[in-house]
Amino acid sequence: DHARMHLEGMAHLADQFIFLVQRLGRGSRLLTADQRRDILALVKLLGYRPRGASAATAIETFTIAQPATSVVYIPAGSIVRTEERLSPRRFQVLATAAIDVGQTSTTALVEPSSTSTAAILSTDVPLQSYRMTDFPYLDRTIAVTTSAGVWTEVDNFLASTSTDRHYTTGIDARDRVTVNFGGARGVGVIPNGLITFTYKIGGGAAGNVGAGALTLPEFSVVDQNGVVQQMTVTNGPTTPGYDRESGAEIQTNAPGSLTIPRSAVSRPDYEVIAERMP
Numbered sequence: 001d002h003a004r005m006h007l008e009g010m011a012h013l014a015d016q017f018i019f020l021v022q023r024l025g026r027g028s029r030l031l032t033a034d035q036r037r038d039i040l041a042l043v044k045l046l047g048y049r050p051r052g053a054s055a056a057t058a059i060e061t062f063t064i065a066q067p068a069t070s071v072v073y074i075p076a077g078s079i080v081r082t083e084e085r086l087s088p089r090r091f092q093v094l095a096t097a098a099i100d101v102g103q104t105s106t107t108a109l110v111e112p113s114s115t116s117t118a119a120i121l122s123t124d125v126p127l128q129s130y131r132m133t134d135f136p137y138l139d140r141t142i143a144v145t146t147s148a149g150v151w152t153e154v155d156n157f158l159a160s161t162s163t164d165r166h167y168t169t170g171i172d173a174r175d176r177v178t179v180n181f182g183g184a185r186g187v188g189v190i191p192n193g194l195i196t197f198t199y200k201i202g203g204g205a206a207g208n209v210g211a212g213a214l215t216l217p218e219f220s221v222v223d224q225n226g227v228v229q230q231m232t233v234t235n236g237p238t239t240p241g242y243d244r245e246s247g248a249e250i251q252t253n254a255p256g257s258l259t260i261p262r263s264a265v266s267r268p269d270y271e272v273i274a275e276r277m278p
Contacts (some may be wrong), residue, residue, distance in 0.1 A: 052139025055203035112207030
């Protein structure tokens with residue numbers, strides 16, 4: 001019995017070893033990789049950046065019952081939502097809007113996202129890298145500032161000089177964004193002091209709602225005289241949001257990116273570019 005149990009244990013370990021070897025083999029090739037982290041690592045070698053999630057947007061109209069006797073502000077970050085009780089879609093106001101004196105309504109751009117902020121003390125060394133904790137990251141929305149001013153996102157540091165406040169970003173399999181700084185060998189500036197990161201999470205196709213769907217405000221407003229205003233809200237048609245590029249899409253699009261010219265000239269150029277559009 002002991003010999004049989006020993007053999008069964010060895011056989012189990014052998015099965016696990018074969019499984020891991022086969023998984024590593026699949027993960028080492030773009031067309032056979034089935035784990036998103038493996039796919040992302042492979043296309044990074046090609047210089048390909050997968051499309052991240054984007055957010056739908058809509059014009060929301062805010063209406064009060066009587067003409068305003070003093071200005072009524074709709075603060076940025078205010079939330080309007082759909083009527084579902086269990087899983088409503090929530091949209092935030094992107095910029096503060098105002099109902100002027102004598103008016104009854106105003107409009108503002110809204111999107112299904114929320115804003116996160118992180119403040120991290122620099123290590124004052126080259127090649128700093130910081131991963132944000134909140135996800136799913138809404139692609140291309142992060143803003144970076146230090147006491148030196150605003151920093152600029154670039155695809156890579158190839159054209160960065162020793163005076164350029166540049167950073168790059170990468171998105172992992174869990175849709176967390178990592179911010180990378182330069183500073184080595186005169187490529188990019190080293191950030192110093194407190195670094196502030198402001199970014200959005202959310203977006204995706206789940207935020208695609210129809211006109212008239214965003215009818216419930218999750219906030220109340222008062223005018224400059226302190227009077228609470230009764231308000232109704234509604235939205236017009238939305239521009240669509242898209243989910244992140246799937247693993248299968250990346251496997252198809254990444255090799256094609258190597259053949260796409262900077263400008264389309266021939267019919268095959270246009271076909272390749274068109275196939276990459278959502």
